[in-house]
Amino acid sequence: MATIMTPRDSGRFIAENSKGVKIISDGVRKIAEFMAQKIKEGSYNMQSWKEHELNPKTMDKAALDWIFVSDTLNFSFWSEDENDKYVVNYGGKKHTGYWSLCAAINRALDEGIPFTDPHFYATITRDKLEHVLRSDSKQTIPLLDERLQVLQEAGKVLLQKFDGSFVNVIRLCEKSAQTLVQMIVENFPSYRDMTEFCGKTVAIYKRAQILVADIWACFEGKGYGEFTDIDTITMFADYRIPQALLYFGVIEYSDELMEFLRKDPMMKTGDRYEVEIRGCSIWATELVSEETRRILDADVDGRNLISNSIIIDFYLWDYRRAHADEMGNIPFHKIRCIYY
Numbered sequence: 001m002a003t004i005m006t007p008r009d010s011g012r013f014i015a016e017n018s019k020g021v022k023i024i025s026d027g028v029r030k031i032a033e034f035m036a037q038k039i040k041e042g043s044y045n046m047q048s049w050k051e052h053e054l055n056p057k058t059m060d061k062a063a064l065d066w067i068f069v070s071d072t073l074n075f076s077f078w079s080e081d082e083n084d085k086y087v088v089n090y091g092g093k094k095h096t097g098y099w100s101l102c103a104a105i106n107r108a109l110d111e112g113i114p115f116t117d118p119h120f121y122a123t124i125t126r127d128k129l130e131h132v133l134r135s136d137s138k139q140t141i142p143l144l145d146e147r148l149q150v151l152q153e154a155g156k157v158l159l160q161k162f163d164g165s166f167v168n169v170i171r172l173c174e175k176s177a178q179t180l181v182q183m184i185v186e187n188f189p190s191y192r193d194m195t196e197f198c199g200k201t202v203a204i205y206k207r208a209q210i211l212v213a214d215i216w217a218c219f220e221g222k223g224y225g226e227f228t229d230i231d232t233i234t235m236f237a238d239y240r241i242p243q244a245l246l247y248f249g250v251i252e253y254s255d256e257l258m259e260f261l262r263k264d265p266m267m268k269t270g271d272r273y274e275v276e277i278r279g280c281s282i283w284a285t286e287l288v289s290e291e292t293r294r295i296l297d298a299d300v301d302g303r304n305l306i307s308n309s310i311i312i313d314f315y316l317w318d319y320r321r322a323h324a325d326e327m328g329n330i331p332f333h334k335i336r337c338i339y340y
């Protein structure tokens, strides 16, 4: 493969050539101060990942298998009609969006379905997957056939190349997050989230990077989650963080782009606006992460606190979920694809 830019360099290249999306340095500084405060007061850190009721609480192979399946299917949960969403009831609660997938996985495991075992999902039938992902509302999960294809593919690769467990992929990455991202995109085609922009191939790698980040957070940077270069992982360019960055004034959309989004169009992978929104969000979050680091390092209590683009991303994503109503009128770009 020709040397492809990393997601960080891709983000910078896209931001330097973007027409519809601008990064606002005052917004970067303000959100960095806000994040530094949150990190200093300890209200957000890598342990926050396990506080989510549906995420695994253990640091073992079972948790790793769970994370690999959830991140293989971690895409496209938005619904055409906000009042008619795909819902999974679990633990006495109604779960929507990304959490509906986690609820469905845990529901299957509770029913004795070995849904996180590649020996099972490598040859899972459409009927069986439909049962596992069944809805508790009228709305079914988007892209069921694509989910079937990427899940069977991931299972087959794990069985054929890595003796049936993602543990063996990690064992080969020599504790390098970048090596692991490369191994994921080389061996698992559904993770190849890249496109052409201004004559160059740009790599966004949203699901490959969030897979590494979820492992790092679940294992709290130890064991399977120990990476010497974890800070080189960027924000995960989905359709939610751009919404949060726009809300906080970290990025700004041109009048044309706002006009375009107001028509609620269905976009396609590689559309110029899609790449600009995702790429500028990556670069904006890198700038926020660097500024947050500068603020923490200037503070005797802050310099040994963990802060990187993953923590910033996780915080913004959780904030957006918790303040979905306030952000209701902030547009997000809509696309149906297997990448995010």
Ligand SMILES: Nc1nc2c(c(CN[C@H]3C=C[C@H](O)[C@@H]3O)cn2[C@@H]2O[C@H](COP(=O)(O)O)[C@@H](O)[C@H]2O)c(=O)[nH]1
Pocket (backbone or CB within 6 Å): 048, 049, 052, 055, 074, 075, 076, 077, 078, 096, 097, 098, 099, 235, 236, 237, 238, 239, 240, 241, 313, 314, 317, 318, 321, 340
């Ligand atoms: N950038 C970024 N994108 C993320 C996540 C997560 C879940 N991670 C959580 C789990 C533990 C951590 O503490 C995180 O809170 C899902 N997504 C993406 O969002 C979209 C779903 O959104 P909605 O329709 O509103 O549920 C979809 O593209 C999905 O792929 C994240 O963290 N960052």
